[in-house]
Amino acid sequence: MQMPFKLSLSAHDIACERGGRTLFQGLRFALEPGQALLVSGPNGAGKTSLLRQIAGLLPLAEGRIATKGADPDTPIAELSHYVGHLNAAKTALSVRENLAFWADYLEGGDGGLDQALAAFGLKPLADLPAGLLSAGQKRKLALSRLFAAPRPLWLLDEPSVSLDAASVKKLDDAIRHHLKAGGIAIVSSHVPLKTKFAHELTLGLERAA
Amino acid sequence: MSAALALLKRDVMLAWREGGAIGTALGFYLVVVAIMPFGLGPDLNLLARVAPGMLWVALLLAALLSADRIFHNDYEDGTLDVLAAGPLPLPVVAAIKSLAHWLTTGVPLALMAPMLGLLLNLPLDSIPLLVLAMLAGTPAVSFVAAIGASLTLGLRRSGLLLALLVLPLYVPVLIFGVATASAAIVGPASPWPPFLMLYGLSLASIVLAPIAAAAALRTALR
Numbered sequence: 001m002q003m004p005f006k007l008s009l010s011a012h013d014i015a016c017e018r019g020g021r022t023l024f025q026g027l028r029f030a031l032e033p034g035q036a037l038l039v040s041g042p043n044g045a046g047k048t049s050l051l052r053q054i055a056g057l058l059p060l061a062e063g064r065i066a067t068k069g070a071d072p073d074t075p076i077a078e079l080s081h082y083v084g085h086l087n088a089a090k091t092a093l094s095v096r097e098n099l100a101f102w103a104d105y106l107e108g109g110d111g112g113l114d115q116a117l118a119a120f121g122l123k124p125l126a127d128l129p130a131g132l133l134s135a136g137q138k139r140k141l142a143l144s145r146l147f148a149a150p151r152p153l154w155l156l157d158e159p160s161v162s163l164d165a166a167s168v169k170k171l172d173d174a175i176r177h178h179l180k181a182g183g184i185a186i187v188s189s190h191v192p193l194k195t196k197f198a199h200e201l202t203l204g205l206e207r208a209a
Numbered sequence: 210m211s212a213a214l215a216l217l218k219r220d221v222m223l224a225w226r227e228g229g230a231i232g233t234a235l236g237f238y239l240v241v242v243a244i245m246p247f248g249l250g251p252d253l254n255l256l257a258r259v260a261p262g263m264l265w266v267a268l269l270l271a272a273l274l275s276a277d278r279i280f281h282n283d284y285e286d287g288t289l290d291v292l293a294a295g296p297l298p299l300p301v302v303a304a305i306k307s308l309a310h311w312l313t314t315g316v317p318l319a320l321m322a323p324m325l326g327l328l329l330n331l332p333l334d335s336i337p338l339l340v341l342a343m344l345a346g347t348p349a350v351s352f353v354a355a356i357g358a359s360l361t362l363g364l365r366r367s368g369l370l371l372a373l374l375v376l377p378l379y380v381p382v383l384i385f386g387v388a389t390a391s392a393a394i395v396g397p398a399s400p401w402p403p404f405l406m407l408y409g410l411s412l413a414s415i416v417l418a419p420i421a422a423a424a425a426l427r428t429a430l431r
Contacts, residue, residue, distance in 0.1 A: 082294060
């Protein structure tokens, strides 16, 4: 994490449509390097959809997302880590093999694997098949991917689900460290985190009212 | 390049570790071909004549058995989201995963064919050409299967739909594959024209199928 990131991200009037229903529209925010955005809202308000839109997995119904400080030809998907509800862990591979694959595939370089193993204390479990891990340990494995390759934008969808208190603190520290290095984090979470969020976004207000 | 190699290595390793894939295809191939002579009777000349066709049909069905594995597991556990965020364009991801399927299904099936050919009284001197044709034709099988696998992602019990989508596309492979081996057994025509057609089919699917599969993957990711 020596390389300081200098990516800024802005969304201009984006809208999301799922199954013919408009989840949100006219959404805008701007994030400078080192800033974080907390996305909240009731279930079904579109938090996951928003994160998937930013990650480039879901098309925007309207508007655009712009970046500054990165090669304009690089899609946002390649600048970001998206950790969603699914852990993307292969049960037949060991913890080390899972992380080594991500470090190689995401081009994290030589240090990627060691950093990822150290980040959430998975080293003692490194040779265990991922299928034997508990739900919380699998979650940690998914989050360790953030360290397998340095990327400026972290998109975390309910990252603290099934984590114990100590691991939530580690996650908190990791996000803060990432922000200090100039990274951006967009987090949807129901659990209060100590990280200072520069912006907050509440989805689904009009329907809740 | 290292990302591509990492993906190929992982897919081959997974197919090997999870066992089911290679074992099921080879087991199915063995069972189908082994019971064939009981159904056809002990006429050795007849068996020799139908052997290439039987071996090819059984091979296609065996390869289809494991076709939904190409993308299904990665889709279920969220890996596909991360693969899409990697440095490789989606068509390249689809091509590498198809290549891994070929290495773990097409190649073992083709190499097993001579042994099964003995059960069907396949003339020994036609075996090299049969294996060569199968090695040249099975890339088309795997790459076209990837189109079906990506189109049926997210569906329950997708096996039948996948077979309905893909089997018609296998007809040319079957025709030219059998024609190559039959020409060697029955003669007098040269086996090379159908072999080159078969090879061409494979090359065309290697280039075109990943593009179609990637388009279907994009929709599945939404």
